[in-house]
Amino acid sequence: MRGEHPKHKLTPMACPRELADVDLFGPGAQEHWYEAYPILHKAAPVLVLRGAGPDGASDVFVLSSYADIERVVKDPERFKPVMSQLVEALQAQLDRGERQPRDPARFDLALDSVRTLRPTIELWRAHRQELTDPWVGPGARRHTRMITRVADELIDRWIARGTGDGGGTVEFIAEFARPLPQMVMGGVLGFPDGDLPRLADWGSALVMQYVHGRGPLNLLSEEQAVQQAQRLEGFAEYLAEQVASKRRDPQDDMISALTQTHYQALDRRLTDEEVYGIVYFMVLGGLETTQYALEAQAQLLCEYPALFSRLRSNPGEVRAFIEEAMRLRAPTQGLSTRITTRDEEFQGVHVPAGSVLHIRFGAGNVDPRQYASPYQLDLQRKSLGNHLTFSQGPRTCPGAGISRLEQTIAWERLCTRLASLKYAPGNTFEHQPGVMLGTLALSLCFTRPAGRAR
Numbered sequence: 001m002r003g004e005h006p007k008h009k010l011t012p013m014a015c016p017r018e019l020a021d022v023d024l025f026g027p028g029a030q031e032h033w034y035e036a037y038p039i040l041h042k043a044a045p046v047l048v049l050r051g052a053g054p055d056g057a058s059d060v061f062v063l064s065s066y067a068d069i070e071r072v073v074k075d076p077e078r079f080k081p082v083m084s085q086l087v088e089a090l091q092a093q094l095d096r097g098e099r100q101p102r103d104p105a106r107f108d109l110a111l112d113s114v115r116t117l118r119p120t121i122e123l124w125r126a127h128r129q130e131l132t133d134p135w136v137g138p139g140a141r142r143h144t145r146m147i148t149r150v151a152d153e154l155i156d157r158w159i160a161r162g163t164g165d166g167g168g169t170v171e172f173i174a175e176f177a178r179p180l181p182q183m184v185m186g187g188v189l190g191f192p193d194g195d196l197p198r199l200a201d202w203g204s205a206l207v208m209q210y211v212h213g214r215g216p217l218n219l220l221s222e223e224q225a226v227q228q229a230q231r232l233e234g235f236a237e238y239l240a241e242q243v244a245s246k247r248r249d250p251q252d253d254m255i256s257a258l259t260q261t262h263y264q265a266l267d268r269r270l271t272d273e274e275v276y277g278i279v280y281f282m283v284l285g286g287l288e289t290t291q292y293a294l295e296a297q298a299q300l301l302c303e304y305p306a307l308f309s310r311l312r313s314n315p316g317e318v319r320a321f322i323e324e325a326m327r328l329r330a331p332t333q334g335l336s337t338r339i340t341t342r343d344e345e346f347q348g349v350h351v352p353a354g355s356v357l358h359i360r361f362g363a364g365n366v367d368p369r370q371y372a373s374p375y376q377l378d379l380q381r382k383s384l385g386n387h388l389t390f391s392q393g394p395r396t397c398p399g400a401g402i403s404r405l406e407q408t409i410a411w412e413r414l415c416t417r418l419a420s421l422k423y424a425p426g427n428t429f430e431h432q433p434g435v436m437l438g439t440l441a442l443s444l445c446f447t448r449p450a451g452r453a454r
């Protein structure tokens, strides 16, 4: 598997053979990321993108070594998250009386909740522990039955398909990997089932930067930004309605809990605006990421033909499988979300204070200095969960708990209810644009266990 991505058709970008060919952000780059990473590890673990910074003059530094990425994400004081920088700028504008706290632009609404709830790293931690952990972190276990029901409901829709040989075909993304996290997050937040299509559309509008944004800074064109705003129409109003109704009449869901809680860290209740901000981030982070993990896992199962039977016989190995799969095919390949607060040096490369770092989780996960045979799927690997896919340190992904649970239950149910899974003919394996590792479509053939019609 080293450096190979089987069955990919070539796109406008040719496969890189040497450092000069490597471009992680150009059209079609997604098809060759895993051929670019061994070149980067060998020739440029710190890749300098000249003039790619926000001012058009400064450089962006792409980090692909596991050790460098770990160092950056674990030290938010020295390597400041862009979000903290934006919040500080917003606070300074407010202090100077130059801005109203609630700008109607959607991201400002979310940013404002970070400004009031998470201005320091201690409050960032408290936010996670008190507000999100009980629902989408370690406390996600409370959703086990709901997630199992959702997975089974989705499988029910296509498992009886096909005739004669006991199997059929499924478009795995549209019929399983995409709706599963949408339905689960809708349930966690407490949105009515009938609103899920709207939620899904808002979620995909929120992630537009990461799918349609250009270059290492994920910049949308003006036209795309207008489209995004149009697609988000109604979202703020919908959130306001949901929050008001759940404040009045709380149910057993995350939004209701947020409206009722006495937040110990600040010794007060949350404002409506703060609840909108938290939900905004749940919708932004909680839908597509897990979809990409599930679709990459389906592809690995097809590429390692004995694996599906192995997991069927040993369901206890599903958890190891999802961790190895997330290491090998990280959904969030990289983010340009850290700024150096002082002059730094990485691998002998000078990085001035104020530089944007693009932290390339997908590459760090296959760094040969961290992992033996890094491109090999190995369920016996030590410390399986120590990959960079959810980042690490105090700003690590708050939704890792629920995502891991969704993936584990999904494969436990699929391995129980199907006898085999393989690629159907005709897949192109073409990836969507942007910085997430997502396949556009994935058609799979499945069989059912003998004697089981469903």
Ligand code: HEM
Pocket (backbone or CB within 6 Å): 073, 136, 281, 282, 284, 285, 286, 287, 289, 290, 293, 330, 331, 332, 335, 337, 361, 389, 390, 391, 392, 395, 396, 397, 398, 399, 400, 402, 403
């Ligand atoms: C396989 C699925 C997922 C992957 C690969 C993933 C990956 C990441 C990564 C790499 C970060 C950046 C952390 C940093 O800057 O150090 C992040 C942040 C975040 N993720 Fe996830 N994530 C996933 C699922 C989820 C889910 C299911 C949710 C919500 C339930 C979620 C919510 C968030 C939020 C809100 C943030 C921003 C940080 C914050 O506000 O505290 N993610 N995620």
